[in-house]
Amino acid sequence: MKLTRRVFIMATGISAGALMTGCAGMMAGPLHSSLIPRKAKPSSPAVGNWVASTCQGCTQWCAVQIFVQDGRATRVRGNPLSKTNHGYCCPRGHLIPQQMYDPDRIKTPMKRTNPLKGRGVDPKFVPISWDEALNTVADKMMELRKAGEPGKLMYMRGRYSSTSTELLYGTLPKVWGTGQYFSHSAICAEAEKMGPGLTQGFFGYRDYDLGNTNCLVAWGCDPLSSNRMVPNTMHHFPGIVKRGTVIAVDPRMSTIAAKAHEWLPINPGTDGALASAIAHVILTEGQWGKEFVGDFKDGKNLFVTGKLVDEAAFAEKETNGVVKWWNLELKDKTPAWAEKETLIPADQILRVARAMGKAGSKTTVWMGPGVAMTPRGTYAAMAVYALNGLLGSIDTEGGVWQSSSVPLGKFPSAEKYVDDVAKAGSKGKKLDGRGDKDMPAMMGGKPGSGVVTNNVANGLLKNPGAIKVFLSSWSNFNFSATGAGRWDKAMAQIPFFVHMVPNASEMTQFADIVLPSTFNSAEGWSIVSNMGNGYGYASIQQGAVKRLWDVKQEETEVMWLLAEKLKAKGFPNLFDYYSQEFKDPETGKLPTTAMEFSEIAAKISSATLWMPKEPLKGDAPIKGWAEFKAKGMFSGPKYTLKKGWGGKFGTVTKKFEFYSETLKKGLLEHAKKYETTTDDIMTVSGYVARGDLAFVPHYEPPKRHGSVADYPFTFIDHKSRLNREGRSANVTWYQEFKKVDPGDVSWGDVVKMNPSDGARLGLKDGDSVKITSMAGTIGCQLKLWEGVRPGTVAKCFGQGHW
Known part of the structure; x- marks a missing residue:
């Protein structure tokens, strides 16, 4: 008998069964009879239902459908109605069932029994009931109220939905009375938003007309693997490769770099230098977008290397300060100069700049966090994004668009539930230092308006008594924040910490109470809005499956139950707001339970889509809540081109500002x-x-921590295409398919180093190594790989938990 792999596996299974059942099992029939191939019977269609929901594997929040059989999720696909993901989801979407049914999820509330806190200290958690857990939290909060210290409550969020923005992040601090609430945003993407923000006046994620793009520049990101709109990029990518040019700027050979026409393995931190050199070439060779930027009044190009230009000689159209930008920054920034900084050959810089200039307004410079998530990253973001303005690809066919949206319903005002104690407690200096002299934090162009997430730890260390009760959801700053050791020190001194998460993590080890969260893609209710491929959309998250464990949605259910406890202990404001203001838009009924409150909140958010006061542009009308739940989403009309042209940009001058x-x-x-x-x-x-x-956008040399003599390498991290917001490393498919990320290996944790560096140090593949910086040390295996530039080592984010 030919022993195929399949037959071998079957045989080993039968042998194991025979050993367990004894000789009687063996006597039931010859072993080989079980292995004789039989004609397969026609399989009947799977019995189940496709339930609409939303993936939260990244900040795209794709509309998906989950196949549910007997209350269990078994498959995931993109919502066929989606004009953004075209009915597909990326690998992260397919990991939803594995992550939801992860046996290591927290299954019940827990409390700490070890008073000691610190890295590696066993909390000695014991399971408790929700009643005991929330009573404990409410008691600790009420101690602050009675002491006149409501402002010593702090809330921080990691991943969240738009529901959280209002009901947890927005309402809880406001009604309770604290100004100490912070989002994770500044360790996510706030830095890259400064690029379009300080040039275009748009502090947000961009959309891209990939269906008409002739030159795609993936700069500091890999939209085939991570970043945003992965299914949409995969959908349009073959067309761009066929008709145009793909350029990847990244020290590491990412998935898109491996498939690009040009890969520029840039010296990390020198993105501003490369952008300035490309801008220099575009201007000196007369390839700027004249319809958008304007031209010299006499038609003669005066942008000559090393020469100043008279501002009066140029007539701008939709922009401000292109000549100032040239005179202050660009006139001497030649490809030869940039080669010394970026380590990219001057002839390649010239070739790439010309390709971009040739494509003109159909060039999309897709800038990602890799450009800006470094000290001085604001100017790198401005310099890279300004190339879109220079080529005239802002709000044009084949270019870069601002985001689209659909109208969502607003939650009732909580103003009348904010008492004098809350008003007083909400005032005061924020712990993240925003607005300090050395921390302008100018989100929106206004000093002190942006969150500085990682600086919260510094604030806690400077002022240990500032916070007595700390609530946090879907977060793990002790792992995900730069210089995470400061979080270990800060968390160890917090008197009372409540962590609301689906899985335990480093941050959970410091918790006094742990509250198990729902996995919201299939266990909770919310309405999520986003955009992509020229369409704004809203999609639903709903309780598609039976919950296996005693978990509750932190954004709605936990808030309702906690508010109920607070009312019983003398603070009714929060519960009265939830129970008296949130009316079901269909029936007018008020919620009486946490689950009712959760669904009514979702209905209020989405009622503008399924019972609008006036007809909406976009998809066919949705008739009622039941139909919206079934369809799962609504898309608005196609993006309107040139929406910022004609003095409509959100800047001070109402134009695209090269001089900001x-x-x-x-x-x-x-x-x-x-x-x-x-x-x-x-x-x-x-x-x-x-x-x-x-x-003006300009090159700021990278700020290094530690001397080159002591720390000769530059360290970069990158995201896996399997990384679901940092919580998927525990699932088997993540580890099994890790090799799909260029340079990485399955079931392993490696740091990638160029073979030339390895040879110089006498290192070989598979060696155990330690990576040390001024921030600390981590250990892993070495992978020698030509896909990372010499002098740089690269490691995937998500592995290496303690």
Whole structure:
């Protein structure tokens, strides 16, 4: 008998069964009879239902459908109605069942029994009831109220939905009375938003017309693997490769770099230098977008290397300050100069710039976090994004678009439930240091308006008594934040910490109470809005499956139950707001349970889509809540081109600003607050620019931690295409298919190093190594790989938990 792999596996299974059942089992029939191939019977269609929901594997929040059989999720696919993912989901979507049914999920509330806290200290958790857990939390909160210290409550969120923005992140601090609430945003993507924000006045994620793009520049991101809109990029990518040019700027050979026409393995942190050199070439060779930017009045190109240009000679159209930008930054930034900084050959820089110039307004410079998530990253983001403006690809066919949206319903106002104690407690200095002299934090162009997530740990260490009760959901700053050791120290001194998460993590080890969260893609209710491929959309998350464990949705159910406990202990405001203001838009009924409250909140958010006051543009009308649950989503109309043209951009000048009056206004306002100059602000904030250079996109040399002699390598991290917001490393498919990420291996944790560096150090593949910086040390295996530039080592984010 031919022993195939399948037959061998069957035989080993039968042998094991025979051993367990004894000789009687063997006597039931000859072993080989069980292995004789039989004609397969026609299989009947799977019995189950496709239930609409939303993936939260990344910030795209794709509309999906989950196949549910007997209350269990068995398959996932993209929602066929989606105009963004085209009915598909990326590998992260297919991991939903594995992550939801992860046996290591937290299954019941727990409390700490070991008073000691610290890295590696066993909390000695014991299971408790929800009643005991929430009573304990409410008691601790009420102690603050009675002491007149409501502001010593802090809430921080990791992943969240739009429901959380109002009901947890928005309402809880406001009604309770604390100003200490912080999002994870600044360790996610806030830095890259400064690029379009301080040039275009759009502080948000961009959309891209990939169906008409002729030159795609993936800069500091890999939209085939991570970043946003992966299914949409995969859908359009073959067409772009066939008709145009794909350029990847990344120190590591990412998936898109492996398939690009040009890979520029840039010296990390020098993105601004490369962008300036490309802009220099585009201007000197006359390839800028004249319809958008304008032209010289006499038609003669005066952009000549090393020569200043008279501003009066140029007539701008939709932009502001292109000549100032040239005179202050670009005139000497040749490819030869950039080669010394970026380590990219000058001839390749020239070739790439010309390809971009040739494609013109149908060039999409897709900028990702890799550009900006470093010290001084704001100017790198501005420099890279400004190339879109220079080529005239803003709001054009084949170019870069602002985001689209659909109208969602607003939750009732909570103003009348905010008492005087809450108003007083909400005031005061925030722990993240936003608005400090050395921390302008100018999201929206306004000083002190942006969150500085990682600085919260520094604030806690400077002022140990500032927070007595800390609530956090879907977070793990002790692992995911740069210099995470500071979080270990800060968390160890928090008197009372409540962690609301589906899985235990490093941060959970510091918790006094652990509350198990639902896996919201299939166990909770919410409405999520997003955009992609030119369409804004809203999609539903609903309780598609039977919950296996005693979990509750932190954004709605936990808030309802906690508010109920607070009311019983003398603080009715939060519960009265939830129970008296949230009316079912269909029936007018008020919620009486946590589950009813959760669904009514979702109905209020989405009622504008299925019972609109006026007909909506976009998809066919949805008739009622039941139909919306079944369809799962609604898409608005196609993006309108040139929406910012004609003086409609959100900047100070209402134009695309190469000379950023928006940035200038903010920095001047910040300097005035401290009775100083913008040069002084730049100095204390760690930037090198002085004078007007601070108001244009420019190259700021990378700030290194530690000397090159002691720390000769540059370390970069990157995301896996299997990484579901940092919580998927525990699932088997993540480990089994890890090799789909270029350079990585399955069931292993490796750091990638160029073979030339390995040879110089006498290292070989598979060696156990330690990576040490001023922040600490981690250990893993070495992978020698040509896909990372010499002098740089790369490691995938998500592995290496302690």
